[in-house]
Amino acid sequence: MSKQTPGSPDASRYEALRAILRYARPHRLTFIGIFFATILAIAADLVQPYLVSIVIDDHIAVGQSGLPFLTGMALIYLGLAVVSLIFTYIQSNLLQYAGQHIVASIRKDLFDHISRLSMSFFDRSSSGGLVTNVSSDTETISQFFTQVLLSLIRDGMMLVFIIYFMFRLDTTLAWYSMLTLPIIATLAILFRKRLREVYQYARSRLSRLVAFTAENLSGMGLIQIFHQEKEQTRRFTEFNSDYWQANVQQLKSNVLFNRTFDVLGNIALVLMVWLGGVAVFNKQMEVGVLYAFISYIRQFFQPINQITMQWNTFQSTMVSMDRIWRILRIQPEIRDPEPQQTANVHLEQVQGKVDFNHITFGYNEGQTILPQLDLHIRPGEMVGVVGTTGAGKSTLIALLNRFYDVQKGSVMIDDQDIRRIPQEQLHRIVGLIQQEPFLFSGSIIDNVRLFQEQVSREQVIEACRFVGAHEMIMKLPQQYDTRLSERGSGLSAGERQLISFARIVVFRPRVLILDEATANLDSHTEQLVQKALQTVSEGRTTIVIAHRLSTIMHADRILVMEHGEIVEQGTHAKLLAQGGIYAELYRHARQAGHDVAEA
Structure with missing residues (x-):
């Protein structure tokens, strides 16, 4: 195994992973609950074929079953299905609760950190790229906690349980089934690189599209003044087409990967049916055992397929985590003085x-x-x-x-x-x-006092009177409660400027x-x-x-x-x-x- 040198892309990404996973620590108890709910849900689900095999071989086949017995077993089977449903529901809700809280905390800290960075950072960074970081990259991390993590817990444990029941039913057939694992591993390795490439390409095209859209919306006035609508639409269409083509490539790769696994699963199923049928015919295996084994082998490829598919999402998550971590670890060039160096200013x-x-x-x-x-x-x-x-x-x-x-x-x-x-x-x-x-989206009152509730309404009105903005505001539909859209559209340049003067009166800078x-x-x-x-x-x-x-x-x-x-x-x-x-x-x-x- 090659070492990860400090500063290498892999080392940087795993550093980002460790940093992001620290956000999961406050939810340790929730993840413990998810673990046990998953065990109960999977156990209740996978015990069902085993239970049917016992009923077939130990009762029906030897004529020891009656209607009361079959009714009781049916109720037990139904009860197991209900238990599986309940704990699957609990597991999914707990995971969504923890995952969404974690991502909300990351998004909050990211926005707070960006707002504290020095102006030199914004000189070097595009607003569209930062919008992508706050929205798209955090959404990708959300997929890690709600999809990748779920798959690792649920599908990993399901695979372990299936293998356990397969060996418990018939060791020989179980070992034959294990022969498919090297083939699965080879397919996963062959597809993994292709899946990672197409997924990362699609993410980069999406980021470019989002950044272009954000920058165009912020500069729409300039676009219209210079009649750039057709040119910008042409460029948007170009970016949109690139993203569409990337998604099509990703879809083709996913479909090819999934169908390959389906074919492999069907081949394995046919092989197990043939081997098991021969064993039953030669009285080396009971019918109930074959039924249960077929049920398990049909489920055997599902968790493997899901885990392998989530590798693609995991790679994308690592890229997003790395991009977010690169921002979070940037230290503001302009910092407050140390306490012992702080000037005593009244x-x-x-x-x-x-x-x-x-x-x-x-x-x-x-x-x-x-x-x-x-x-x-x-x-x-x-x-x-x-x-x-x-x-x-x-x-x-x-x-x-x-x-x-x-x-x-x-x-x-x-x-x-x-x-x-x-x-x-x-x-x-x-x-x-x-x-x-x-001006921010909000009322005139909030724009004058900048959302600081300790500034009273009376102080705002007095400040507006002082700078001559009161009469203009009183002509608006809801007067001081009139809500402004982004950047104060609907007000003239002079009216927006008068509101900014009122802010000065309210906050009284020297x-x-x-x-x-x-x-x-x-x-x-x-x-x-x-x-x-x-x-x-x-x-x-x-x-x-x-x-x-x-x-x-x-x-x-x-x-x-x-x-x-x-x-x-x-x-x-x-x-x-x-x-x-x-x-x-x-x-x-x-x-x-x-x-x-x-x-």
Whole structure:
């Protein structure tokens, strides 16, 4: 037997298997119950032919049976059938209960783990692939606990019981039956590789189809804007056809495998009938024994067939377990500080002073986005940030939210390095409003308070009044109880943005960041949002990344970034007077017809 070297695919898969099976430990008693229920169900089922053989040989054949005896034996036979039914039902329900609980726990832990991973992980991973992990891969693991495990327990024990009864009835015929085992093993080995290949191919085609569908649904707006419906439908049809062909190949292989086993079983049955018939004719075997033996040999191939077929599912399960385990063992790059290093921060006492102390950062090794940037923002100051695409504006914000850690230097709030502040506290201190506000499926109330029940309805309504969203909400069918669909469809961009402003009022962060928050708004809606911005920024340190210069013209200070460096800074009037990059941006904005005032 070859050794599994650390890091090899087989070693990785068995490590994943051990990790996933740890989820079964809390259900040990349930699995013990499954084991004993299976023994009772199988025993009651397989005793029936043996009982009939005794009735035939020891009573009917010698004329010692009457109607009362036959009635009694029939009732016993019926009772055994009922016992088998009851314990099979109990075994199946217990297994489904344990299996579904285990898979639900895995799915919950997987989603929770993914939600805690750093943003760099999502930069490298497609959303469609993660959807496949959470849905399709966990469903495959569910099949392991509800199908593979059931087959190993039930069919394995049934095979042992059948062999026991066969040897108890007639040793010679039993040994003849055992001659089929090497043939069965050879067939299983020959088919196993083919079955594994077609099954894995089908799973990979399904994963690709699910990932493509998820990504298209999330980008449906872009598809329709650029009239990509036909092209995307063509690609979907291609992926769907690949999955269909893979399923057909899998079905053909399964049918060929099953029919081969059926033929082998029928050949063995004919052989046993012929050998047993000769033995009965020569008075070397009783008729009842032959009847029972034929019953057992007909059942002999069923558990072997089932166990062999489940090998295919087991291989697929191992692949899914490995993929899930690869995610579960990823450690977040951004972690909370150790208790002894945690800064003692009181949220109500935070002033909002922000310092970027000679920071250096790049998303990839060898790539520097911010080289030695030094920036200091006073408590309560409103700072506007402008610059061309790729200047490093959004990177600055990502570092302040600690989506990433700087490679050199430090980011500090109130003279505390944010790496020493727990992330939950940091995200209460720093509030972020993005260009496209994200709304969840749920009521407006829940979207404002983000499903945190400790925030009262009155606080939500007061926050919406504060930012000017109340009148808009009161016009909706169920007002604050109006349920929004995914991403808040049905509301305009400005209305969704006002709800995101209300969140800021509810959670009261000391540092407020607006990342292109008015870029997609018309002039009228922008004025409403501007008014809300002035309201929520009062008394808060505010950083505004602006596409429209009108958003930041009244800022205390405007920063102009280029290639990760601050090349200009000052008030709107001062920067215009300098006649530099900002003045050029302003002139282009006016020529483009953007709503900017005269200097």
